[in-house]
Amino acid sequence: MEQPEQNVVAQTETVLPKPAALQDTRPPDAAVSTGATVFETDKVSIYYGSFRAVTDVSLTIHENEITAFIGPSGCGKTTVLRTLNRMNDLVPSARVEGDVHYRGASLYAPGVSPISVRRRIGMVFQKPNPFPKSIYDNVAYGPRINGIRNKGKLDEIVEKSLHQAALWDEVKNRLNKSGLGLSGGQAQRLCIARTLAVEPDVVLMDEPCSALDPIATGRIEDLMHEIKSQYTIVIVTHNMQQATRVSDRTAFYSVLRDEKSDTRTGVLVEYGRTAQIFEDPQDTRTQAYVTGRMG
Amino acid sequence: MTAVTVPRQAPDLREPKGWRRSKNRIMTVLMLLSFVLVIIPLGFVLFTVIAKGASTISWQFLTGSPIPPNVLPAGIGGMWPAILGTLLITGLATLMAVPLGILGAIYLNEYGGRNWLAALIGFMSDVMTGVPSIVMGLFIFSIWVLHFGYSGLAGAFALGCLMLPVVIRSSYEMLRLVPDPLREASYALGATKSRVTLTVVLPAALGGIVSGALLAVARAAGETAPLLFTILTVTTANPNVFSGANTSLPSQIFSNASQPYTGAQDRGWGAALTLIAICFILMIAARFVTARFTRYSR
Numbered sequence: 001m002e003q004p005e006q007n008v009v010a011q012t013e014t015v016l017p018k019p020a021a022l023q024d025t026r027p028p029d030a031a032v033s034t035g036a037t038v039f040e041t042d043k044v045s046i047y048y049g050s051f052r053a054v055t056d057v058s059l060t061i062h063e064n065e066i067t068a069f070i071g072p073s074g075c076g077k078t079t080v081l082r083t084l085n086r087m088n089d090l091v092p093s094a095r096v097e098g099d100v101h102y103r104g105a106s107l108y109a110p111g112v113s114p115i116s117v118r119r120r121i122g123m124v125f126q127k128p129n130p131f132p133k134s135i136y137d138n139v140a141y142g143p144r145i146n147g148i149r150n151k152g153k154l155d156e157i158v159e160k161s162l163h164q165a166a167l168w169d170e171v172k173n174r175l176n177k178s179g180l181g182l183s184g185g186q187a188q189r190l191c192i193a194r195t196l197a198v199e200p201d202v203v204l205m206d207e208p209c210s211a212l213d214p215i216a217t218g219r220i221e222d223l224m225h226e227i228k229s230q231y232t233i234v235i236v237t238h239n240m241q242q243a244t245r246v247s248d249r250t251a252f253y254s255v256l257r258d259e260k261s262d263t264r265t266g267v268l269v270e271y272g273r274t275a276q277i278f279e280d281p282q283d284t285r286t287q288a289y290v291t292g293r294m295g
Numbered sequence: 296m297t298a299v300t301v302p303r304q305a306p307d308l309r310e311p312k313g314w315r316r317s318k319n320r321i322m323t324v325l326m327l328l329s330f331v332l333v334i335i336p337l338g339f340v341l342f343t344v345i346a347k348g349a350s351t352i353s354w355q356f357l358t359g360s361p362i363p364p365n366v367l368p369a370g371i372g373g374m375w376p377a378i379l380g381t382l383l384i385t386g387l388a389t390l391m392a393v394p395l396g397i398l399g400a401i402y403l404n405e406y407g408g409r410n411w412l413a414a415l416i417g418f419m420s421d422v423m424t425g426v427p428s429i430v431m432g433l434f435i436f437s438i439w440v441l442h443f444g445y446s447g448l449a450g451a452f453a454l455g456c457l458m459l460p461v462v463i464r465s466s467y468e469m470l471r472l473v474p475d476p477l478r479e480a481s482y483a484l485g486a487t488k489s490r491v492t493l494t495v496v497l498p499a500a501l502g503g504i505v506s507g508a509l510l511a512v513a514r515a516a517g518e519t520a521p522l523l524f525t526i527l528t529v530t531t532a533n534p535n536v537f538s539g540a541n542t543s544l545p546s547q548i549f550s551n552a553s554q555p556y557t558g559a560q561d562r563g564w565g566a567a568l569t570l571i572a573i574c575f576i577l578m579i580a581a582r583f584v585t586a587r588f589t590r591y592s593r
Contacts, residue, residue, distance in 0.1 A: 087482065115485050118482060119484075123483035131495060132589075142485070
């Protein structure tokens, strides 16, 4: 499955000068500014029934940055992501311990409405999931939820969002055609446009490019760079190169096995600037993973 | 050193002969046979009804009133009271059962989850599917007709009770087929559960729900037994569906077919053809309506 990644990572082991992709050509701290804190998780553990999927995750996510979650399958990175906008509420047996703060407010305090949370924190999913509606109605769906009925205003939002998602030129002449008729990459950009249309504060992306070819992936990565000045992005990815290409910070998750009780749980192993995680990992597990010896 | 190049033979990519090929043939023929087997009764029914009923159909037949069974020729009696009764009673039953059934299915699939109430309702509705239609008629007779008398409404209750579990079951299965990622996409935009259900789940399942509801309507339109004790069988049109005895096409077919007179029997065949035609027209109309609503789903 991850053959291409491993090849490239193997290269980093043998060729001592760092590959271009890993070199941070940006000015040291200007591009990677430490913005305001958007999320702060405090010893978050997530259970599905009695199974503890993730244990004691504590991390801070900063404004206008792209934070990547990487790690082997089953390490709970998607689970943590879905905790950030309470999507896990949709899984009846899911339960969260610890606390997640979003701009100072507790997401899991009593009385917090997941609806209000999700209106600020949008999500793009692994598989493109456009509604069986027209392209226009797909993008206008969110604004309509928020009570925008004015046709002119909706037109404006739809055009702006499709522009942001770099899809406008491809679909401007068929806005009333079904969203299901788009190619995979177009459909995913439509889903991104749909998410941006409600002008969220944060965009969570759960492996948004895993179903796409390299060209479509490249477009979505460009898009992420373009919109990050306005949004805070958290992306789960299986593709380590993608993490190095797009993210400012990287969180590496891994699976912790307890041989005695034969249980496993996901843990956050290491979190830091992306360049540091890939070039100077502090934990041996991170090192093994990013160099391709594990996972 | 010159290597001797042996010309490589092109690989044989044809379908190999033998058992695999024969198996394919046999299964294809079996499938074709079973299709033909299914089509034969349908074809015979349609052929017989058209052959025996078509000559009876006339404007007079569709708009006139039934005449005594022993009168000949068939052409002078009419089915208007029965057509009106069937349309009114089935329509009323549809109005009761379809919205209720769809709401029930939405509760079962979207809201109930795995709680005991949803499980109980689901189970009871399945049990209700197995209740014989005549029992449903007797049930309405005992709780309604005995107190308020015969009426189209009583018949609609009986038909509605028959349709309800079918609508619940078919709608439930259709709602279950709506992929969760669609719901998640809507939730992720900050939609409430009711909005997700109304704007994403129901539209996505609409085609199937309408098909299921139509099957239930067609079944109900052809039911005789539950109407025997609830609307009686009269020979004059009763446009007031809420009071007074009424009649329906199946009831007229039944009473006409039970007569020894050929005139009555011919009128029975005519009524049968009329009923089939009504169901057919309903199906086509509903298909057109749903096609309009589901034009984006492919």
